[in-house]
Structures are given as C-alpha cells and as structure tokens.
Amino acid sequence: MADFTKAFKLMIVHEGGYVNDPDDPGGETYKGVARKMHPDWLGWTIIDLLKKQKGFPDSLHFPTGLEIMKELNYEVNSFYYTQFWLKIKGESILNQPVAESIFDFAVNAGITTSIQLAQTVVKVTPDGAIGPKTVAAINGFDPEHFLARFAILKIKRYVEICQKRPLSKKYIFGWVIRAIKGI
Numbered sequence: 001m002a003d004f005t006k007a008f009k010l011m012i013v014h015e016g017g018y019v020n021d022p023d024d025p026g027g028e029t030y031k032g033v034a035r036k037m038h039p040d041w042l043g044w045t046i047i048d049l050l051k052k053q054k055g056f057p058d059s060l061h062f063p064t065g066l067e068i069m070k071e072l073n074y075e076v077n078s079f080y081y082t083q084f085w086l087k088i089k090g091e092s093i094l095n096q097p098v099a100e101s102i103f104d105f106a107v108n109a110g111i112t113t114s115i116q117l118a119q120t121v122v123k124v125t126p127d128g129a130i131g132p133k134t135v136a137a138i139n140g141f142d143p144e145h146f147l148a149r150f151a152i153l154k155i156k157r158y159v160e161i162c163q164k165r166p167l168s169k170k171y172i173f174g175w176v177i178r179a180i181k182g183i
Contacts, residue, residue: 001092002099004085008077011104014178018047018057023167031076032107038083043075080107087111092135095143102138105154108178117153121146147183154179 015032026034030047038044046068050056084106085091093099106114112128119126122137138146158175162168 001094002090002096004081004090006096007085007090007100007103008080010100010181011080011107012076014104014174015107023170025165030072033076033079038079041075041079043072043079046072046075084111087130088115089130089135092139094139095146098138098143098146101147101150104178105150108175109154109157113157117150117157118146120153121149151179151183 012031016029018028018030020028024034026036028035030043033041033043035041035044050068050072085103088099088102088106088111090099090103093102102114102118105117115130115134116126116128118130118138119128119134122134122141124134124137155176158172158179162172
C-alpha cells in the first residue's frame with residue numbers, strides 16, 4: 001500500500017509557490033493549484049487575503065502569520081489528497097514509486113491522462129477510469145518496467161502538448177526532468 005505523505009512530499013517540490021504566468025493555461029497558481037481549474041478551492045480565499053499584505057508574494061515566506069500559513073498548507077495537502085490521490089486509488093497501489101509516478105503525472109497532466117497512460121503500460125483498455133482490473137494489472141506489473149515505459153509515454157505526451165501549443169515549449173525541459181525522476 002503506497003503512502004500519500006511520501007508521494008505528496010516528492011510531488012510538491014515540482015509545484016513551486018505562487019505563480020501567475022501569462023503563458024500558463026491554468027493562470028494564477030499556488031503550489032500547482034490553478035485558479036482557472038479550481039476557482040472554488042478554499043485556499044484562494046486565504047491567498048486573496050495574503051495578497052493585501054505588503055510584499056506579496058514574497059510575504060508567503062515570512063514567518064509572520066504562521067497560523068494562516070498552516071491553514072493554507074493544510075488546504076494544499078487536503079486538495080491533493082482528495083482531488084488526486086484518492087482518484088488514482090493511490091492507497092491500492094502496492095509499489096510506492098509506481099504510485100508516486102502516477103500521482104505526480106495526474107497532478108501535472110490530469111487524472112484521466114495519467115490513468116490512461118498507466119493503463120496503456122499495463123495493457124488494460126485505456127478508459128481513464130481506475131478500477132479493480134487496472135489496479136490489479138498495475139500491481140502485477142514489474143515496477144521497473146512500468147516506470148520506464150510510463151516515463152516514455154509521459155515525455156511523448158509533453159511533446160504532443162508542445163506541438164499543439166508552442167508557447168508550452170518553455171516548460172518542456174522541466175517536464176522531461178520531472179518525467180524521468182523516480183525511474
């Protein structure tokens with residue numbers, strides 16, 4: 001059984017802090033939570049309050065307002081647990097690095113995309129829904145082979161994104177590094 005806390009610690013490193021990149025289709029993000037995709041996330045209420053502080057977004061790193069930051073970190077953690085970990089059935093995946101890779105890619109590219117690629121690797125019909133058949137196939141597949149094949153499919157997906165949206169080419173190096181970590 002894979003551990004969410006370990007997977008979260010590895011994933012969140014890639015998500016950064018507060019960013020409002022005009023080239024990012026998600027727009028304003030905090031630790032990877034895109035406001036355009038998740039406008040009702042409770043963390044945005046906290047971020048909007050913090051925006052009123054002098055020095056924002058650098059004020060997110062100040063020790064002042066520690067209770068506010070604890071609440072914000074709790075919201076980030078809860079968001080990724082409920083919106084991603086549970087949906088990929090991370091707790092049912094036996095191999096920790098395999099669960100981490102599926103989880104990380106779900107965060108980066110979408111749950112359905114991550115599940116479809118995982119299903120492709122384990123030769124299950126790629127419907128984007130993770131059920132008992134997919135979990136059993138993942139758990140019965142050699143973890144090293146899974147991670148290598150999954151990384152190749154992730155990189156292929158990133159190349160396709162850049163071909164469709166050339167502005168995304170500036171992210172490709174970071175995406176590829178992220179795809180091969182954990183192999």
